[in-house]
Every structure is written in C-alpha cells, then in structure tokens.
Amino acid sequence: MIPSLDFSGLRQAHWYQFAARFLIGGAVTLCTGLIAKHWGALVGGLFLSFPAIFGATATLIERSETEKKKKAGISCRARGRKAAALDAAGALLGGWGMLCFALAVWLALGRYPPALTLTLAGILWLIVSASLWWVRRHRA
C-alpha cells in the first residue's frame, strides 16, 4: 500500500477531541518545564518521552471505527480496538525513532547550532520510524 492522506476521519471527529489533545499537549509541556525547573534536567528529561498523544488518538480511532460499523448496521467494538492496536504497532516504531531523536540531540547539542540540531533530529526520527515501517511491511 502506498502512503496517502485520508481526511474522512477528521469529519467524524468532534471539536472537543481536538481541544483535549491541545490541552493535554500544552499541560504536559508546561509540567515538563516546571519539573525540570524544580528537580533539574535529569528528572525533567524523563518526561520528554511522556505518551501525550497515544491515549487520545487510540480513543478517537476506536470511536471512528465503531461508528463506521454502526452505520453499516453492525454493532461491534472489537474492530475499533483492533484498529487502535494497529495504531499502537505504529507508535512502537515511532518510539524507536524517538530513541534515535534523543540520542542525536544529546550527542549533537553544543557542537552544532541548536535549531539545526533539533531540525535534523526531527528528520532522523521520521526517517528511522518510516524505514522501520517499510522494512516491516516488506517482510510481512
């Protein structure tokens, strides 16, 4: 399957689901900053990998898939949960990319300009995660 964009899921979503993700993201970033300020970089840094998006996104996917089945006259939550599990499988690949992102930032920050370091580390995350997806897809 060739990667593509599908906006149909967005139309089924409610505004408060997007608001919740914005609030969770903002709150986690705010708390991470406060924790680092009070307990230092070692403790604050642990929260940089806090799973801020996954829970909200998995819930959104389950509801969206269940609604689709309901419209087709089938009442089944299992399909929605299986779709959320597929999302989790992808998040696992993203997690390995996140590890590479952190390693790159740790090793490069201070040696190269900060903006360049963060940009290249972000690109590295995408390359590692997408490559793992590609390898997994072709091995399956």
Place this chain on the structure above:
Amino acid sequence: MDLLWRFLLGGAVVSAFALLGDVVRPRRLAGIFGGAPSVALATLALTIGTSGVTFAALEARSMVLSSLAFVLYVCFARRLLATARWSPVLVSLAGLAVWAVAALAAGLLLQHLTT
C-alpha cells in the same frame, strides 16, 4: 508569560503531530506519529532559550532512557488492545503506570551512573 507560551507551543506541536496521525494512511504508518517527539521538540526549543544548551543536552540524555519506557508502554498497550477486550482509555491509563515505573527506574539508573 513564559508558562503561557510553553503551554501554547506544546499544545500546538502535539496537536500538529496528532493531526498528521489522523490523516496519514495506512494506519500502521500513521501510528508512528503517536511516538513522535512532540513534547520533546517544544520543551527542548524553549529550554535552549531559557536555560542553555548544556541543560537541554542533559534533558536529552534522560530522554534516551525514558524513550525505552515509552517503547515498553506501547508494547503493553498493543498487546492489550489486540485482545479487543479492553477500551483504549483503560489501556492508556494502565499503560501510564507502566511508563511511570520504567521512567522512574531509568531515572534512578541514570542518577546511579552519574554520581
């Protein structure tokens, strides 16, 4: 003002990655955005400005180990969701406990190694 800016930037970056995850297909590829370093990008960008690169690099060092806690969290979530018996809300809440224990262990290990 700094706190408000931190909140808004964090919310915007996390939402942007989440939106990408909503529209990209196939589903497994879209899932990688659930593991995006969105909080890290917003936090590190602000930390570099306020506390300097050395402090931010130390945060990134902690993140290396806590990323493994994230991987453990997602493995746990995937296994439970695949059974289709548990709701994503329940799974992600229970998973947070897994992440917290693993991140705490990572923090203690790092503290032990650096002192």
